[in-house]
Amino acid sequence: MPNTxxxxxxxxxxxRNRLRNKMYKTRIKTAIRRLEEALTGGDPTAIQEALRRAVSAIDRAAVRGAIHRNTAARKKSRLMQRLKKLGVVA
Incomplete structure (x- = not known):
């Protein structure tokens, strides 16, 4: 227990900060999951929209300090690699 x-x-x-960081991390996970769902659907516009939202959520968490900027870069890079491998993103 704290004494002072x-x-x-x-x-x-x-x-308070733990709960705020948890919120940002949850948003990232949800955005990535929705991107994966869009990929299974196959609609190019839905994929682009989901990608935009996922990258935005990752960037926002990094700016707020919920995740490190290198972690954000790594997550975005891995998403782009997966999309490029599937031929979705040029």
């Missing part, structure tokens, strides 16, 4: 006022405040801040 500042330590108690840090506990509150850490919990």
């Amino acid at each position: 006022r500042s330590a108690r405040k840090r506990v509150r801040q850490a919990e």
Whole structure:
């Protein structure tokens, strides 16, 4: 248990930040899952829209500090590699 006022405040801040970071990470996972669902559907416009949303969610999380910028770059790179392999993205 925290003993000082500042330590108690840090506990509150850490919990608030943990929940915020969790929200951003969940948004990334959902966006990637929807992109994968669009890929199984095969509609090119739906795939492009899902890709745009996934990249946006990843970038937003990186800017907010929920994930490291290198992690964001790696996730985007792997998505692009998969799409390129399937011939969806040039």
